[in-house]
Amino acid sequence: MSEWHLARGYRFAGIVSGLRTEPDRRDLAVIVSDSPAAAAGVFTQNRVCAAPVQVSRERLPRPDARAIVICSGNANACTGEQGLADARRMTELVAAELGCPPEQVLVASTGVIGRPLPMPVLEAGVPKATREVAPGRDAFSNAAHAILTTDTGIKIATRRHAGFTVTGFAKGAAMIGPNMATMLGFVLTDAAVAPTDLQRILKIAAEQSFNSISVEGHTSTNDTVFLLANGSGPPLAGAELDAFAHEVRHVCIELARKIIIDAEGAEHLVTIDVEGCRTDAEAKQIAKTIAESALVKTAVFGADPNWGRVVSAAGYSGVAFEEKDLSLWMGDMLLYRSGAPLPFDAAAASAYLKHNREVHFKLKFTLGSGRSTFYTSDLTTEYVRLNADYTT
Amino acid sequence: MSEWHLARGYRFAGIVSGLRTEPDRRDLAVIVSDSPAAAAGVFTQNRVCAAPVQVSRERLPRPDARAIVICSGNANACTGEQGLADARRMTELVAAELGCPPEQVLVASTGVIGRPLPMPVLEAGVPKATREVAPGRDAFSNAAHAILTTDTGIKIATRRHAGFTVTGFAKGAAMIGPNMATMLGFVLTDAAVAPTDLQRILKIAAEQSFNSISVEGHTSTNDTVFLLANGSGPPLAGAELDAFAHEVRHVCIELARKIIIDAEGAEHLVTIDVEGCRTDAEAKQIAKTIAESALVKTAVFGADPNWGRVVSAAGYSGVAFEEKDLSLWMGDMLLYRSGAPLPFDAAAASAYLKHNREVHFKLKFTLGSGRSTFYTSDLTTEYVRLNADYTT
Numbered sequence: 001m002s003e004w005h006l007a008r009g010y011r012f013a014g015i016v017s018g019l020r021t022e023p024d025r026r027d028l029a030v031i032v033s034d035s036p037a038a039a040a041g042v043f044t045q046n047r048v049c050a051a052p053v054q055v056s057r058e059r060l061p062r063p064d065a066r067a068i069v070i071c072s073g074n075a076n077a078c079t080g081e082q083g084l085a086d087a088r089r090m091t092e093l094v095a096a097e098l099g100c101p102p103e104q105v106l107v108a109s110t111g112v113i114g115r116p117l118p119m120p121v122l123e124a125g126v127p128k129a130t131r132e133v134a135p136g137r138d139a140f141s142n143a144a145h146a147i148l149t150t151d152t153g154i155k156i157a158t159r160r161h162a163g164f165t166v167t168g169f170a171k172g173a174a175m176i177g178p179n180m181a182t183m184l185g186f187v188l189t190d191a192a193v194a195p196t197d198l199q200r201i202l203k204i205a206a207e208q209s210f211n212s213i214s215v216e217g218h219t220s221t222n223d224t225v226f227l228l229a230n231g232s233g234p235p236l237a238g239a240e241l242d243a244f245a246h247e248v249r250h251v252c253i254e255l256a257r258k259i260i261i262d263a264e265g266a267e268h269l270v271t272i273d274v275e276g277c278r279t280d281a282e283a284k285q286i287a288k289t290i291a292e293s294a295l296v297k298t299a300v301f302g303a304d305p306n307w308g309r310v311v312s313a314a315g316y317s318g319v320a321f322e323e324k325d326l327s328l329w330m331g332d333m334l335l336y337r338s339g340a341p342l343p344f345d346a347a348a349a350s351a352y353l354k355h356n357r358e359v360h361f362k363l364k365f366t367l368g369s370g371r372s373t374f375y376t377s378d379l380t381t382e383y384v385r386l387n388a389d390y391t392t
Numbered sequence: 393m394s395e396w397h398l399a400r401g402y403r404f405a406g407i408v409s410g411l412r413t414e415p416d417r418r419d420l421a422v423i424v425s426d427s428p429a430a431a432a433g434v435f436t437q438n439r440v441c442a443a444p445v446q447v448s449r450e451r452l453p454r455p456d457a458r459a460i461v462i463c464s465g466n467a468n469a470c471t472g473e474q475g476l477a478d479a480r481r482m483t484e485l486v487a488a489e490l491g492c493p494p495e496q497v498l499v500a501s502t503g504v505i506g507r508p509l510p511m512p513v514l515e516a517g518v519p520k521a522t523r524e525v526a527p528g529r530d531a532f533s534n535a536a537h538a539i540l541t542t543d544t545g546i547k548i549a550t551r552r553h554a555g556f557t558v559t560g561f562a563k564g565a566a567m568i569g570p571n572m573a574t575m576l577g578f579v580l581t582d583a584a585v586a587p588t589d590l591q592r593i594l595k596i597a598a599e600q601s602f603n604s605i606s607v608e609g610h611t612s613t614n615d616t617v618f619l620l621a622n623g624s625g626p627p628l629a630g631a632e633l634d635a636f637a638h639e640v641r642h643v644c645i646e647l648a649r650k651i652i653i654d655a656e657g658a659e660h661l662v663t664i665d666v667e668g669c670r671t672d673a674e675a676k677q678i679a680k681t682i683a684e685s686a687l688v689k690t691a692v693f694g695a696d697p698n699w700g701r702v703v704s705a706a707g708y709s710g711v712a713f714e715e716k717d718l719s720l721w722m723g724d725m726l727l728y729r730s731g732a733p734l735p736f737d738a739a740a741a742s743a744y745l746k747h748n749r750e751v752h753f754k755l756k757f758t759l760g761s762g763r764s765t766f767y768t769s770d771l772t773t774e775y776v777r778l779n780a781d782y783t784t
Contacts, residue, residue, distance in 0.1 A: 048707025048715055078703050078715065080732030113700025114733045221704045294686065294771075295779055302780025308505025311470050312613045315440030323440055323470065340472030341506045379686075381773040387687055388694025 004158040006140055007167040008190040009034040009232030011133035014146030017125030019118065020073040026146035028122075030094060030129040031068040031186065037230035039065035039106065040198035042206045044223035050077035051087040052107040053224060059103055061195035065228055066104040069094050069126060070147050070184060072171070073111040074118070077221035086117045093126035108184050108224040110149055110171065144169045147184055150386065152262055157254035159247040162240060164191035164233040168251040170225075172259040173215070183210060185225035185255055191244055192231035201245040202227040209252035212284070213375045214291045215263045215383075225252075260375045265382030268300050268353070269375065273362045277370035282319045286363065287374035289317035297379035300359060305349035307335045310361055321365060329362040396550040398532055399559040400582040401426040401624030403525035406538030409517030411510065412465040418538035420514075422486060422521040423460045423578065429622035431457035431498065432590035434598045436615035442469035443479040444499040445616060451495050453587035457620055458496040459486050461518060462539050462576065464563070465503040466510070469613035478509045485518035500576050500616040502541055502563060536561045539576055542778065544654055549646035551639040554632060556583035556625040560643040562617075564651040565607070575602060577617035577647055583636055584623035593637040594619040601644035604676070605767045606683045607655045607775075617644075652767045657774030660692050660745070661767065665754045669762035674711045678755065679766035681709035689771035692751060697741035699727045702753055713757060721754040 010033055017028040041060040043053045059065075069090050076083050091105035098105075109117075133139065144154040150173045157168045172183030193201070206225055227248065236244050261269050272290050277283040290296055293313040299306040307328060314326065323339035331352045335344050353359055377383075402425055409420040433452040435445050451457075461482050468475050483497035490497075501509075525531065536546040542565045549560045564575030585593070598617055619640065628636050653661050664682050669675035682688055685705040691698040699720060706718065715731035723744045727736050745751055769775075 046704060046707040047709075047711075047713055048704050075700070078700055078728065078731075078733055080715075082732075112698075113704060114728070116733070221700075221707065294775075298776050298779035301776065304781060306504075308467070308470055308613075312438060312440050312505060315438040315613065317439075319439075321439055323472075336470065336506070339470075340474075341470055341508075379776055381776045383686075384690050384693065384771055384773045384776055387690035389696055 004156055005160050005165045005167060006137065007165040007188040007232070009230045010188050011135050012139040012143040013129045013132040013134065014142030014144070015125065015129045015132060017071070017129070018121050019071055019125070026142060027072050028125045028129050029070045029143040029146035030126070030133055031143060031188070032098065032130070032133045033066055033228060033230040035230050035232070036064035036066060036104070037228040038063050038193055038195040038198050040195060040202045040227045041106070042202055042225050044220055046221050048078060048221050050075050050109060050222040051079055051083035052076055052109045053222060054084060055087040055091065056106045056108065056224065059106060061199040063195050064104055065106060066098055066100045067094050067130070068106045068108065068186065068226060070108045071117070071122065072109070072147050072149055074109060074115055075111045075113045075222050076109040076117050078114040079116055082116055086119055089119065090122060090126055093123065094130050097127055097130040106226055108222070108226070110147065110184055110222050113221060147171045149173065150264055155255055155258040155262065157251040157258070159251055161243055161247050162234070164189055164236070164244065166247045166251050168255050170255040170259060173262050173264045183220070183223055183259055185210060185252070187225065187227045187248060187251055189227070189229045189244070190232035191229050192233065192235035193229040193241065193244060197241060198227050198229055201248050204245065205249040205252040208249060209256035212373065213256045213260050214288065215260070215377050257375055260377050263377035264386045265380040266377035267380055268378040269358045270300055270378065271358065271360045272374045272376065273360070273371070274365070275362070275371040276365035276367055277319070278368040279370040280372055281370070283370045283372035284374065286314050286317045286319050287372045289313050290361070291374045291376035294379055297376065300353055301378040301380045303350045303354035305330060305346055305353065310363070311336060314363060321367060325366045327364045331360055396548055397552050397557045397559060398529065399557040399580045399624070401622045402580050403527050404531040404535040405521045405524040405526065406534030406536070407517065407521045407524060409463070409521070410513050411463055411517070418534060419464050420517045420521050421462045421535040421538035422518070422525055423535060423580070424490065424522070424525045425458055425620060425622040427622050427624065428456035428458060428496070429620040430455050430585055430587040430590050432587060432594045432619045433498070434594055434617050436612055438613050440470060440613050442467050442501060442614040443471055443475035444468055444501045445614060446476060447479040447483065448498045448500065448616065451498060453591040455587050456496055457498060458490055458492045459522070460498045460500065460578065460618060461486050462500045463514065464501070464539050464541055466501060466507055467503045467505045467614050468501040468509050470506040471508055474508055478511055481511065482514060482518055485515065486522050489519050489522040498618055500614070500618070502539065502576055502614050505613060539563045541565065542656055547647055547650040547654065549643045549650070551643055553635055553639050554626070556581055556628070556636065558639045558643050560647050562647040562651060565654050565656045575612070575615055575651055577602060577644070579617065579619045579640060579643055581621045581636070582624035583621050584625065584627035585621040585633065585636060589633060590619050590621055593640050596637065597641040597644040600641060601648035604765065605648045605652050606680065607652070607769050649767055652769050655769035656778045657772040658769035659772055660770040661750045662692055662770065663750065663752045664766045664768065665752070665763070666757070666766070667754070667763040668757035668759060669711070670760040671762040672764055673762070675762045675764035676766065678706050678709045678711050679764045681705050682753070683766045683768035686771055689768065692745055693770040693772045695742045695746035697722060697738055697745060702755070703728060706755060713759060717758045719756045723752055
């Protein structure tokens with residue numbers, strides 16, 4: 001792992017509670033802020049959203065968050081009224097240890113949908129994890145591990161600027177559809193920032209990061225990103241606040257890219273740049289449609305420079321354009337110019353896909369200045385194998 | 393093949409022209425109507441549509457179609473102005489043999505996108521195929537074979553009623569997204585029906601058949617269905633015209649189901665019934681979203697009764713509902729009732745998926761009387777393998 005920095009004033013725990021069937025697998029994390037922290041959140045746009053999403057959403061934004069509790073292995077989604085009661089109970093167990101109201105505690109979950117939480121496990125585990133929180137890298141690493149499901153490793157991104165630190169960690173490897181992925185993200189800072197500023201900054205950052213990635217376009221029930229600012233560092237305003245927003249955006253984009261790099265079975269990180277559209281939203285709609293095309297994704301897996309699949313995906317995106325408006329590059333190779341195919345070296349194009357872990361498509365339209373950058377993975381036989389046998 | 397019937401007054405050819413690299417692979421079909429036929433067509437809704445789609449679309453509906461020419465192996469899509477000239481030339485070559493204006497000839501193509509047609513092959517092949525047309529089953533079977541790409545067999549559906557016959561044949565195994573699939577369909581009748589009636593009847597039939605199927609949701613550049621009525625049989629009006637529309641709809645649904653059964657790598661035909669929605673369109677939007685979820689499709693492949701993936705796909709469909717509005721059945725098993733999970737026998741549920749070639753999900757909402765039936769395939773490792781190596 002490259003150098004990284006921990007925001008001041010936070011303590012962490014990640015324990016083996018017994019939620020998961022694998023012994024020694026950390027599955028329960030608690031984050032405590034030493035002082036009440038301004039807190040913002042963004043959540044899944046799925047109509048079917050998990051109990052912890054409903055509970056946390058109604059508590060945010062707020063100026064005085066004290067803790068976050070997260071369990072992995074069970075999503076607590078599609079679990080009815082019992083699920084809501086269980087999610088609230090998780091926050092009460094933390095609050096009792098900290099001596100604060102439950103409303104100051106946030107909650108997130110990830111894992112299988114449709115199973116009631118095993119509450120006896122959590123009645124014992126949550127207080128234990130809360131009592132064990134500690135500052136420093138080991139405790140942080142334990143928490144980052146405890147939120148993982150099919151991820152192959154922890155995902156961390158940090159930035160430092162002008163006396164403050166932004167520390168983010170996330171999980172996610174499938175059920176990744178924009179708005180957002182089956183992903184959880186936690187971004188912590190020691191800067192002092194007002195809750196409404198935090199919420200605005202997080203929304204913009206999420207739009208360009210966690211909402212601009214896709215593994216298979218399946219929007220999860222549990223997506224959650226929290227941004228906490230506990231004011232251990234300097235208060236921010238004006239240009240410094242803009243700088244803070246910039247750093248948060250970078251941390252979110254880095255985490256989002258790490259999710260795609262670790263996508264289930266993936267062998268490629270595919271970046272799709274769309275420019276020259278009427279609006280950014282239209283550019284994103286085209287990029288997202290290409291990113292979610294199984295035929296584009298299998299072609300990248302097979303190193304097959306079948307660029308017609310990219311152009312035809314743009315064509316069914318719902319955005320109006322004429323073929324003559326469009327040119328397409330794969331890496332540096334111009335394959336399609338103003339609606340007509342160009343001769344190209346198929347062997348070189350295939351080699352580009354075969355020998356690069358990160359590959360790049362650019363679509364340039366002549367309709368305006370709207371643009372979008374979107375990230376996706378390839379679709380591999382391993383992805384299908386992994387997802388054909390998940391719950392059973 | 394079960395019993396089938398040929399509409400009167402049509403002749404067929406399907407020849408080995410040399411368009412495809414495999415020797416002895418039929419790749420060029422011609423259908424000739426003995427008398428001028430009323431003709432209707434429905435086409436892809438992709439903004440990037442192939443040259444033959446553009447040429448045929450501007451010629452329909454019409455009262456006097458004489459022939460259809462179809463090539464497989466090359467889609468003549470994303471081929472610019474040259475592609476349009478080539479598609480028109482294909483119709484001219486047929487017209488010259490028949491002694492009719494080119495406008496009375498329709499054209500369709502399917503295959504790889506972005507490659508110019510090898511016109512010397514077609515300059516020789518199209519006149520030859522046109523001269524070889526013959527009535528009867530052998531000639532019809534040759535034509536049905538000549539339009540295939542990755543299909544494992546021909547797809548035919550026929551109905552007889554009150555003195556008329558409807559004969560349909562189709563191709564399609566991938567790049568199957570509603571509106572429509574990479575599919576070609578040809579429905580022929582000897583009834584006498586006016587062009588405007590034909591167009592209306594075909595539009596409704598396509599909506600419930602070819603536009604209600606998905607393999608991977610990738611809308612092709614070439615989708616085309618033609619409906620020809622040459623009046624060799626009785627003229628239809630009133631109740632008889634309604635009966636005709638009913639038979640056309642049945643033929644289209646049967647062809648659409650055959651496309652999904654033959655989907656690349658597929659091991660299951662998945663029928664998704666959604667009922668109790670505010671409108672049919674909302675029901676279809678939910679059914680389509682489930683049908684296109686890679687996570688639902690891999691779960692079916694793996695016989696994994698992971699029903700949370702179905703509910704969560706409904707949740708991100710864009711249709712507004714509350715969890716309590718929704719109940720879900722898999723086969724006869726009620727898994728989720730009014731927003732809460734029910735205990736179920738996971739082994740029996742897995743066995744249902746494992747031992748049935750055709751499986752069934754039903755979602756029942758409490759919002760109205762809108763409904764939709766949608767068909768999809770499972771997503772298998774074989775699908776990925778087939779699509780990772782297509783052009784090269």
